[in-house]
Amino acid sequence: MSANDLPREHSSVRSGEGPSTGLRTTPATHDSAFLKACRREPVPHTPVWFMRQAGRSLPEYLKAREGVAMLDSCMMPELVTEITLQPVRRHKVDAAIYFSDIVVPLKAIGIDLDIKPGVGPVIAEPIRTRADLARLRDLTPEDVPYVTEAFGMLTAELGATPLIGFAGAPFTLASYLVEGGPSRNHERTKAMMYGEPELWADLLDRLADITGAFLKVQIEAGASAVQLFDSWVGALAPADYRRSVMPASAKVFDAVAPYGVPRIHFGVGTGELLGLMGEAGADVVGVDWRVPMDEGARRVGPGKALQGNLDPAVLFAPTEAVEAKTREVLDAASGLEGHIFNLGHGVLPTTDPDALTRLVEYVHRQTAR
Numbered sequence: 032m033s034a035n036d037l038p039r040e041h042s043s044v045r046s047g048e049g050p051s052t053g054l055r056t057t058p059a060t061h062d063s064a065f066l067k068a069c070r071r072e073p074v075p076h077t078p079v080w081f082m083r084q085a086g087r088s089l090p091e092y093l094k095a096r097e098g099v100a101m102l103d104s105c106m107m108p109e110l111v112t113e114i115t116l117q118p119v120r121r122h123k124v125d126a127a128i129y130f131s132d133i134v135v136p137l138k139a140i141g142i143d144l145d146i147k148p149g150v151g152p153v154i155a156e157p158i159r160t161r162a163d164l165a166r167l168r169d170l171t172p173e174d175v176p177y178v179t180e181a182f183g184m185l186t187a188e189l190g191a192t193p194l195i196g197f198a199g200a201p202f203t204l205a206s207y208l209v210e211g212g213p214s215r216n217h218e219r220t221k222a223m224m225y226g227e228p229e230l231w232a233d234l235l236d237r238l239a240d241i242t243g244a245f246l247k248v249q250i251e252a253g254a255s256a257v258q259l260f261d262s263w264v265g266a267l268a269p270a271d272y273r274r275s276v277m278p279a280s281a282k283v284f285d286a287v288a289p290y291g292v293p294r295i296h297f298g299v300g301t302g303e304l305l306g307l308m309g310e311a312g313a314d315v316v317g318v319d320w321r322v323p324m325d326e327g328a329r330r331v332g333p334g335k336a337l338q339g340n341l342d343p344a345v346l347f348a349p350t351e352a353v354e355a356k357t358r359e360v361l362d363a364a365s366g367l368e369g370h371i372f373n374l375g376h377g378v379l380p381t382t383d384p385d386a387l388t389r390l391v392e393y394v395h396r397q398t399a400r
């Protein structure tokens with residue numbers, strides 16, 4: 032029997048009998064509200080975590096990061112551990128997300144890039160030709176020893192709290208690589224996608240291999256779930272997504288399927304793509320605030336949990352307004368089989384951290400069963 036044939040229950044975190052002998056998992060996380068919701072099982076309360084929960088909204092984060100460049104911090108396991116744990120301690124969220132960035136695996140295979148404060152990832156020599164593809168070599172666990180080390184420290188500290196691993200999806204990574212940095216319109220990316228479809232397909236396929244390998248490292252080191260961030264894929268129409276992106280994203284999900292850990296798929300402005308993003312192979316589909324959760328569930332179809340979807344800007348409103356908008360999300364999600372409460376995108380840097388703590392308490396209180 033191949034690992035692919037293993038029923039989900041057996042290949043999952045409970046038994047530690049996944050395809051890898053290195054799978055380090057605990058029964059404690061298996062019964063967490065977060066993993067139960069991912070598996071669409073009954074939960075004691077709706078689990079909550081926030082994309083970008085570790086970051087500039089926390090004074091303790093700003094202090095820990097003082098004088099350390101973003102990319103350097105991602106390669107320092109003690110610091111990564113501290114920063115990852117900060118929002119868990121402060122907000123009592125139901126899951127931790129590994130502190131890193133989507134460009135870390137690219138840096139690890141030798142792509143010259145930096146994360147510029149207030150800008151984002153900037154690539155020294157963008158990938159634009161077939162010859163450039165040769166720079167995208169395979170990623171091995173030896174390229175990212177600091178990831179394995181940080182996951183080891185984190186899972187030991189976290190106990191029953193699940194740790195989410197993540198990676199950037201091929202389209203979103205390709206956009207940074209081709210444009211050379213953040214882009215509003217993704218014009219060079221789309222020019223390659225439409226004008227040189229074979230080069231584009233090969234680029235995305237390379238990125239799928241790198242991303243799959245990077246997620247495997249995280250799962251082998253103890254990730255309880257993984258999220259694939261396709262943040263900018265909402266720039267595409269469904270037909271283009273299906274033809275030019277979905278095969279690569281599906282390849283990533285297939286690569287980690289044998290482990291049986293829940294796979295979350297998220298993008299911004301993806302209302303028209305939700306069905307296809309589920310089809311790509313996710314167990315949980317992230318929904319941003321533009322689509323109500325019940326409508327999101329209809330678009331995603333049966334058999335998948337949903338994650339979302341409070342507008343992160345709502346947190347700047349008075350508490351009563353935050354609670355009213357949160358109530359709307361919970362009501363829209365009340366018929367769902369599996370709901371993980373999150374924001375529709377990452378925590379904005381100037382968010383009052385106390386508003387986040389109150390939000391976690393509110394969701395837990397309102398959904399206690």
Ligand SMILES: Cc1c2[nH]c(c1CCC(=O)O)Cc1[nH]c(c(CCC(=O)O)c1C)Cc1[nH]c(c(CCC(=O)O)c1C)Cc1[nH]c(c(C)c1CCC(=O)O)C2
Pocket residue numbers: 081082083084085086087101128129130131132133134146147148149150151152197260262377
């Ligand atoms: C598109 C994307 C990136 N990085 C990421 C995405 C996908 C998620 C999304 O859509 O928001 C993923 C990411 N980046 C970071 C995390 C940490 C884990 C978490 O708490 O969610 C995660 C999950 C840390 C970070 N990554 C970055 C920061 C800010 C840098 C800092 O604190 O100095 C953090 C905390 C840098 C970064 N890196 C990137 C951007 C756009 C930026 C912000 C640039 C800026 O405004 O300064 C690329």
